[in-house]
Amino acid sequence: MAELKFEITEQIAVLSESPKGWTKELNLISWNGREPKYDIRDWDPNHEKMGKGVTLSNEELLKLKESLTRV
Numbered sequence: 001m002a003e004l005k006f007e008i009t010e011q012i013a014v015l016s017e018s019p020k021g022w023t024k025e026l027n028l029i030s031w032n033g034r035e036p037k038y039d040i041r042d043w044d045p046n047h048e049k050m051g052k053g054v055t056l057s058n059e060e061l062l063k064l065k066e067s068l069t070r071v
Contacts, residue, residue, distance in 0.1 A: 010028040015040070039054070
Protein backbone atom coordinates (compact mmCIF):
# COMPACT_ATOMS: atom_id res chain seq x y z
CA MET A 1 0.00 0.00 0.00
CA ALA A 2 1.34 3.45 -0.92
CA GLU A 3 2.34 5.81 1.84
CA LEU A 4 -0.23 8.48 2.59
CA LYS A 5 1.28 11.94 2.98
CA PHE A 6 -0.59 14.72 4.71
CA GLU A 7 0.00 18.17 6.15
CA ILE A 8 -2.41 19.80 8.57
CA THR A 9 -2.33 23.37 7.26
CA GLU A 10 -4.84 24.73 9.79
CA GLN A 11 -6.32 23.26 12.96
CA ILE A 12 -9.82 24.72 13.10
CA ALA A 13 -11.62 22.98 15.99
CA VAL A 14 -11.52 20.06 18.40
CA LEU A 15 -15.06 18.65 18.40
CA SER A 16 -14.59 16.02 21.13
CA GLU A 17 -12.00 14.02 23.06
CA SER A 18 -12.05 10.34 24.02
CA PRO A 19 -10.85 8.99 27.40
CA LYS A 20 -7.75 7.63 25.57
CA GLY A 21 -6.79 11.12 24.39
CA TRP A 22 -7.87 10.82 20.77
CA THR A 23 -9.63 13.92 19.44
CA LYS A 24 -12.25 14.37 16.73
CA GLU A 25 -11.12 17.46 14.82
CA LEU A 26 -12.06 19.76 11.97
CA ASN A 27 -8.87 20.65 10.11
CA LEU A 28 -7.71 21.95 6.77
CA ILE A 29 -5.45 19.22 5.35
CA SER A 30 -3.34 18.83 2.23
CA TRP A 31 -3.39 15.17 1.15
CA ASN A 32 -0.43 13.99 -0.97
CA GLY A 33 0.60 17.56 -1.84
CA ARG A 34 -2.80 18.56 -3.20
CA GLU A 35 -4.80 21.68 -2.39
CA PRO A 36 -5.99 21.61 1.24
CA LYS A 37 -9.55 20.42 1.97
CA TYR A 38 -11.67 20.43 5.10
CA ASP A 39 -11.44 17.19 7.03
CA ILE A 40 -13.27 15.71 10.03
CA ARG A 41 -11.66 12.66 11.67
CA ASP A 42 -10.20 11.20 14.89
CA TRP A 43 -6.52 11.78 15.67
CA ASP A 44 -4.14 10.36 18.26
CA PRO A 45 -2.57 12.94 20.60
CA ASN A 46 0.56 13.31 18.39
CA HIS A 47 -1.30 13.45 15.05
CA GLU A 48 0.64 10.39 13.87
CA LYS A 49 -2.32 7.96 13.69
CA MET A 50 -5.79 8.73 12.39
CA GLY A 51 -9.20 7.15 12.20
CA LYS A 52 -11.57 7.10 9.27
CA GLY A 53 -13.00 10.46 8.39
CA VAL A 54 -14.64 12.60 5.77
CA THR A 55 -12.96 15.16 3.52
CA LEU A 56 -14.96 18.07 2.11
CA SER A 57 -14.32 20.68 -0.57
CA ASN A 58 -15.16 24.34 0.13
CA GLU A 59 -18.46 23.91 -1.73
CA GLU A 60 -19.37 20.78 0.21
CA LEU A 61 -18.57 22.46 3.52
CA LEU A 62 -20.78 25.44 2.63
CA LYS A 63 -23.66 23.10 1.73
CA LEU A 64 -23.20 21.25 5.02
CA LYS A 65 -23.21 24.55 6.93
CA GLU A 66 -26.35 25.66 5.12
CA SER A 67 -28.04 22.33 5.86
CA LEU A 68 -27.18 22.53 9.55
CA THR A 69 -28.66 26.01 9.94
CA ARG A 70 -32.05 24.52 9.00
CA VAL A 71 -31.91 21.90 11.79
